[in-house]
Amino acid sequence: MAQAFAIIIFLAMFILIIMDKWPKQYVTLGCALLTLILVFGVGMHSMDAVIETLNVKSIFTQGFWYTGGQASETSSGINWETIVFLAGMMIMVEGMAHVGFFRWLCMRIAKLVKYKVISIFLTFMVLSFVLAMFIDSITVILFLAAVTVELSQLLKFNPVPMILSEVFCANLGGSATMCGDPPNIIIGTSLGYSFSDFLGHTGVIAIVCLFVILLYFYLIFKKELSDNGADSIDTASLPSPESAIVSKKGFIVSTVIFLLAVVLLVSHASTGLTVSCIGTFIAIITLITSGKNALTLIKKIDYHTLLFFIGLFVVVGGLEQTGVLVLLANLIGKICGGNLYLMIAIIIWVSAVASAFIDNIPFAATMIPVINSLAATQGVDLSILAWSLAMGTDIGGSATPIGASANVVGVATAAKSGHIIKWGRYCKAMVPATVIVMIIATIMICVRYVH
Amino acid sequence: MGQLIISIGREFGSGGHEIAEKLAKHYDLPLYDHNLLDKIAEERNLNSEELKSYDEVQDGVFHRRVRGMSSSMTEHVAQLQFDYLKEKANAGESFVVVGRCSETVLKDNKGLIAIFVNGDKEQKVARVSKKYELSESQAADLMKKKDRARKMYHNINCDSKWGDSRNYELVVNSSKLGVDKSVQMLIQYIDARVANR
Numbered sequence: 001m002a003q004a005f006a007i008i009i010f011l012a013m014f015i016l017i018i019m020d021k022w023p024k025q026y027v028t029l030g031c032a033l034l035t036l037i038l039v040f041g042v043g044m045h046s047m048d049a050v051i052e053t054l055n056v057k058s059i060f061t062q063g064f065w066y067t068g069g070q071a072s073e074t075s076s077g078i079n080w081e082t083i084v085f086l087a088g089m090m091i092m093v094e095g096m097a098h099v100g101f102f103r104w105l106c107m108r109i110a111k112l113v114k115y116k117v118i119s120i121f122l123t124f125m126v127l128s129f130v131l132a133m134f135i136d137s138i139t140v141i142l143f144l145a146a147v148t149v150e151l152s153q154l155l156k157f158n159p160v161p162m163i164l165s166e167v168f169c170a171n172l173g174g175s176a177t178m179c180g181d182p183p184n185i186i187i188g189t190s191l192g193y194s195f196s197d198f199l200g201h202t203g204v205i206a207i208v209c210l211f212v213i214l215l216y217f218y219l220i221f222k223k224e225l226s227d228n229g230a231d232s233i234d235t236a237s238l239p240s241p242e243s244a245i246v247s248k249k250g251f252i253v254s255t256v257i258f259l260l261a262v263v264l265l266v267s268h269a270s271t272g273l274t275v276s277c278i279g280t281f282i283a284i285i286t287l288i289t290s291g292k293n294a295l296t297l298i299k300k301i302d303y304h305t306l307l308f309f310i311g312l313f314v315v316v317g318g319l320e321q322t323g324v325l326v327l328l329a330n331l332i333g334k335i336c337g338g339n340l341y342l343m344i345a346i347i348i349w350v351s352a353v354a355s356a357f358i359d360n361i362p363f364a365a366t367m368i369p370v371i372n373s374l375a376a377t378q379g380v381d382l383s384i385l386a387w388s389l390a391m392g393t394d395i396g397g398s399a400t401p402i403g404a405s406a407n408v409v410g411v412a413t414a415a416k417s418g419h420i421i422k423w424g425r426y427c428k429a430m431v432p433a434t435v436i437v438m439i440i441a442t443i444m445i446c447v448r449y450v451h
Numbered sequence: 452m453g454q455l456i457i458s459i460g461r462e463f464g465s466g467g468h469e470i471a472e473k474l475a476k477h478y479d480l481p482l483y484d485h486n487l488l489d490k491i492a493e494e495r496n497l498n499s500e501e502l503k504s505y506d507e508v509q510d511g512v513f514h515r516r517v518r519g520m521s522s523s524m525t526e527h528v529a530q531l532q533f534d535y536l537k538e539k540a541n542a543g544e545s546f547v548v549v550g551r552c553s554e555t556v557l558k559d560n561k562g563l564i565a566i567f568v569n570g571d572k573e574q575k576v577a578r579v580s581k582k583y584e585l586s587e588s589q590a591a592d593l594m595k596k597k598d599r600a601r602k603m604y605h606n607i608n609c610d611s612k613w614g615d616s617r618n619y620e621l622v623v624n625s626s627k628l629g630v631d632k633s634v635q636m637l638i639q640y641i642d643a644r645v646a647n648r
Contacts, residue, residue: 020515138517156496302518401522402515412520415527418497420505422524423513 002043006318009034010366013315017359024359025304028311035318044321053077053317059084065277077320078313079365081189081276082182083306086136088279089179092261093139094300095286096254098293102131102143103244104251110151115235117157117225121165122214124148128166129210132173133180133203134262137406140170145413153417154238160419161221164429167410168398172213172437174406175394176206179265179275182309183364183393187386189276190368194269201387202394205444209437216433253289257282309361316365325366329373340380340450344388345442347371351392352438356399364393384449391441399434401426452645454562455480455545458553460605460619463597464575464590466630467568468549470623473634474641475547483539484549487532502528507550507604529608550601554618555609564644566637567619571626620644 013031017024040049051057055077058064064081096102109127113119124144131140145163152159174181178188178198188198245251264271264278273281287294319325336343347367354363367389375382397404401411401423407430411421457474461467468484475482483490485506492499505528514523521527533556536548540560548557554565570578572591580590605613616622621640625633 304518400513402513405517408515408517408522409520411522412517412527415524416530418491418495418502418531420498420501420524420528422501 002039003322003324005038005043006035006322006324009039010315010319013312014358014362017362018357023304025307025311028308028315028362030311032311032314035315039318039322046321049317049321053314053321055080055313063274065274065280067272067274077317078310079186079189081274082185083309084276085179085185085189085279086182086309087301087306088276088281088283089136089261090301091283091297092254092257092286093135094297095250095290095293096258097139097143098246098290098297099250099254100244100246101251101254101258102139103147104241105131106144106147107239107241107244110147111238111241115151115155115238117155118218118222120151121162121221121225122218124162125165125169125214125217126210128169129173129176129206132170132406133177134258134265137170137174137181137404138409140173141167141406141409141413144170145410149413149417149419157225157227158419159417160414160421160425161217161224161429163410163414163419164421164426165217165221167404167406168213168217168430168433169210170406171394171398171404172206172209175391176203177265181390181394182361184390185275186361186365187368187390189274191372191382191386193383193386195265195275196269197383198390199266201383202390205387205391205441208444209440212436212440213433216436217429220429250290254286257286257289260285312362312365316362316369319366320369325369326373329370329377332370333374333378336378338378340384341446343374343378343380344384344445344450347385347388348392348438348442348445351389352396352399352434355393355396356403356434360393360397360404364389367393381449384445387449388441388445391445392438395434395437395441398437399427399431452545453648454540454543454560455641455645456540456553456557456560456563457547457641458557458563458565459547459549460554460565460567460614461550462569462575462614463594463601464579465568465570466578466625466633469630470568470625470634470637471547471549473630474637477634477638478545478547478641481544481546482549483536483546483551487535487548487551488528491531491535502531506532508600525604526607529604533608552605552608555611561648564641565619565621567614567616567622568625568633569614569622570624574626 009031013027016022016027036050040046040053059080109123110120113123128140128144144166148159148162148166175184176199178184178193178195184198187193261278261282264273268275268278287297290297332343332346336346351363351367371385371389372382374380375385398407401407401421411426414421455478459467459471472482485503488502488506489499491497492502505524508525514521532551536551536553536556539546540557545562557563575594576587576590579585579594580587583590583593585593602613611618623633623637628636
């Protein structure tokens with residue numbers, strides 16, 4: 001009965017998220033409450049399952065903050081490491097946005113390439129990729145797309161091709177590191193992989209794909225972007241990058257904090273600091289240095305997303321505790337019959353197709369226990385399945401306007417200025433790009449890891 | 452006379468648009484309807500046909516919201532028009548506007564007179580059937596479809612319900628007096644309202 005409750009609640013949660021009738025944090029929290037009552041209470045009569053899923057005690061263990069160079073322990077239930085890290089990064093990003101960092105960076109690059117539309121197009125794609133390696137893709141696109149629209153009005157070009165390319169590269173950049181995309185944070189913290197583990201595996205794939213994708217978007221959008229009135233624009237009349245900076249001191253401080261966060265993340269496998277420790281540290285120094293704006297930054301934390309994650313982890317915990325995910329893993333194992341190529345292909349492509357239509361975060365959270373169980377029962381290296389899952393969920397979301405958060409923000413920013421991006425227009429450009437990257441990722445994972 | 456904004460909400464086939472045209476002509480005011488998107492497109496160098504395909508239509512199922520931002524194009528096209536109307540109203544312009552949730556969007560403007568035009572089914576079917584050269588059943592189907600879309604569009608974008616008399620100063624059944632006499636009656640009311648300011 002507990003299994004049936006867990007499955008029904010999980011499916012109801014997914015359907016309600018897709019229907020988008022209520023804020024999704026209410027959906028996951030409501031379903032989490034039902035999981036605690038119906039699955040753990042009525043179905044399992046297990047207080048231990050409740051305690052294990054709420055997982056509060058993990059915060060008070062040393063391993064939550066410092067692993068001493070060892071891989072952190074795998075735990076089920078609410079992944080507080082992800083929650084704390086995300087909250088910390090949100091504060092840092094808000095601090096950077098507050099002083100005008102992102103707008104300055106975009107305007108600076110546009111000026112560096114002398115406001116040539118094709119050069120802006122290419123450099124903004126790379127910028128989107130690099131920023132999304134360290135910062136959430138929503139923030140990256142929020143600023144990049146806004147500046148793109150602004151430049152399109154000044155330089156008289158259609159911003160849609162540029163925004164679509166930026167969105168794709170943000171999702172691609174997010175796949176390159178552990179903190180780039182929420183599925184990667186959950187995969188990394190749940191399975192004990194570090195920032196450099198991701199960089200050395202998904203990062204390599206993402207960088208190879210970036211070159212191919214730059215060429216792809218250049219070829220399909222070159223004509224559209226070349227057709228503009230930029231030649232007649234007096235670039236001296238354009239706003240200077242420095243005008244974006246709200247506070248010079250704040251700007252320098254937030255740039256230093258950002259670089260510090262990058263250094264700490266890149267080196268966290270050797271320093272032993274966990275991402276939750278880094279997130280907390282970065283948040284504290286951002287708040288201390290922002291003085292009276294500290295309260296504003298705290299208020300700007302996206303609590304909705306954090307609550308969404310908490311509810312989600314509990315619902316997935318219900319599936320995990322009742323053994324449903326082990327059954328799913330056994331089913332995948334049976335279909336594959338020990339064929340690792342098939343297993344990789346199934347994980348990448350099923351994740352990609354699912355993520356194109358549904359939120360990739362719940363999908364990844366559900367699949368983590370599945371691949372964990374698959375690795376244990378089939379004798380497969382867990383990391384191979386983890387990289388396959390990361391690439392599938394991170395990139396698959398690019399295919400449709402609703403697949404990933406960055407897509408919605410990009411499409412909405414364009415539409416706000418009157419540039420309509422229909423599903424057809426979106427998918428025509430993005431589906432082939434997604435398929436190209438998925439093919440490259442599948443080949444690279446198979447060639448590199450399967451012997 | 453001061454600022455005068457006449458908002459006309461209407462059922463499909465009620466002649467509401469024709470009434471709006473005649474009021475605009477009588478008061479020598481610009482008429483904003485679907486042409487609003489032409490104006491927005493012209494001013495911002497956009498594709499008006501693309502914008503119009505999302506004008507006052509029922510929203511699709513496949514969209515998603517992230518931090519208050521939506522992937523629904525219908526919602527954005529509606530907001531573009533709302534912003535444009537507010538801009539015009541705040542600039543002190545007088546105009547007649549058909550639909551576009553204008554009775555709600557502009558409700559804080561003192562120059563606003565909000566009217567809703569409905570009609571009896573038989574007359575509406577006859578009007579639609581004649582105008583679009585359709586059989587009666589085809590006209591009834593089209594009417595049903597259009598009114599459902601307008602209702603959805605309105606109710607998604609406004610707290611109040613479409614056609615609810617509490618949103619409007621006057622609700623007129625155009626089938627009772629016909630378009631011309633309804634226009635005359637409305638002119639009398641509008642003149643009295645303006646004189647009473």
